[in-house]
Amino acid sequence: MSVKIISRAEWGAKPWDNDPRSSGPASVALTSRTEWFVHYDGATPITRTGFAIPRAIEAEHLANGWAGIGYNFVVDQAGNAYEGRGWGRQGAHCPGHNVSGLSVQIAVGGDQEPTPAALATARALYDEACERTGRTLAPKGHRDGIATLCPGSRLYAWVQAGMPAQGYMPAPTPGGSLPGGGEVARYQVTIGGLVYGYGAVGAHVTRVGEELVARGFGRHYTSGPGPVWTDADTLCYADFQRSLGYSGADADGVPGETSLKKLLGTLPTTAAKTTAAPPPFPGRRHFRPGQSNAYVTQLGRQLVAKGYGRFYKQGPGPTWTENDRKNTEAFQRAQGWRGADADGYPGPETWRRLFA
Structure with a gap:
């Protein structure tokens, strides 16, 4: 798989270090890469589009004193991928x-x-990175490297779920075939509300792989099981099915309930989702300069x-400060409010939406 990446020259990047003689950040061998970090832009929603996105990031990073854009890649909402440091240069994204x-x-x-x-584009970049490095890179959010809110709650949950992408299937895992030849099964089943089979994503997939390895059925893995079901999972599961006496279509590597x-001792199920009611609004009088209380x-x-905590220097505390007001204002503006509706109080x- 190869992702179309808009080059630095195409989107108009400045020369490295803003000096045409600079060779840019140090080169890094792909064999040194073991992790894949996902970032976002901060507390304020992005309204820029197209080439304006990497150019704005570059300007900010140059102002930080970096050689240029610090990420290896940037992906916009249209699914375009922009070259930053690219595959071969040291990043400036997570100390x-x-x-x-x-x-x-x-x-x-x-x-x-x-x-x-x-x-889908970010996921495809990750899979290409794994292919180029020859290993399964550990997917992480920026906050897994240092103390930060990045990449925000939505993207961090996406990373933890295995970076699923609508309409996107991972590249086939090379190596291995079913006994007697034939194609590896590429269909899915749903058991207990969870999806299993090629392309399924989630912690439940990792659990199956880890249990297969623990029982001695992990020979098709080249870098250990992960949260995305690949051909390796199917082949390992087929070995397990045959150990139970199954054959033919009953041992094609796609799980059945039995x-x-x-394998697991019990059938996992999706947890029932419940939405808690927001706590009652305590009243405006609790959120004024100098007020100290648990509600703040x-x-x-x-x-x-x-x-929406970027203005905090040491985290939120019990006393209302200007930083509380600024963070609240940022949240209000993200709701589309302006003027008196986004005064930061x-x-x-505001309370209902914040706790929804």
């Missing part, structure tokens, strides 16, 4: 991980919803959880 980690910034901010096109229960701390922690509707 301590700029050599071991490749990075992508998905150009969203705050609680802005990434588009399916953006997620074999899955024998509660508000601040929820702002941070939603990705919470009202009942």
Whole structure:
């Protein structure tokens, strides 16, 4: 697989270090890469489009004193991928991980919803990175490397779920075939509300792989099981099915309820989703300069959880400060409010949306 990447020259990047004689950031061998970091743009939703996105990031990073754009790649909401540091240069995205980690910034901010096109391109870049390095890179959010809110709650949940992408299937895993030849099964089944088979994504997929390895059925894995079901998972599962006495279509590597229960001991199910009602709004009088109470701390922690804590220097506290007001204003503006509706002081509707 190869992702179409818009080159630095095409989107109009400045010469490295803003000096035509500069060779740019240090080169890094792909064999040194073990991690894949996902970033976002911060607390404010992105309204720029096209080439304006990497150019704005570049300007900010140059102002930081970096050689140029610090991410290896940037992906916009249309699904376009832009070259930053590219495959072969040291990044400037996460201290301590700029050599071991490749990075992508998905150009969203705050609680802005990434588009399916953006997620599909970011996922395709990750798979190409794994292919180029010859290993399964550990998918991480920026906050897994340093203390930060990045990549925001939405993208971090996406990373933890295995970076699923609508309409996107991972590249076939090379090596291995079914006994007697034939194509490896590429269909899916749903058991207990969870999807299994080629292209399925989630922690439940990792669990199946880890249990297969623990039982001695992991010979087709080249870098260990992960959260995306590949041909290697199918081949390993087929070995397990044959050990139970199954054959033919019953041992094609796609789980059935009986074999899955024998592997795991019980059938996993999706947890029922419940939506808790927001706590009652305590009243405006609790959110004024100099006020100290538990409601201020509660508000601040929820702002941070939603990705609107960039003005805090040491985290939210019990005393209302200008930083609380600025973070609340950023959240209000993200709702599309302006003027007096976005003055930074919470009202009942701000409170309800914040805790929704």
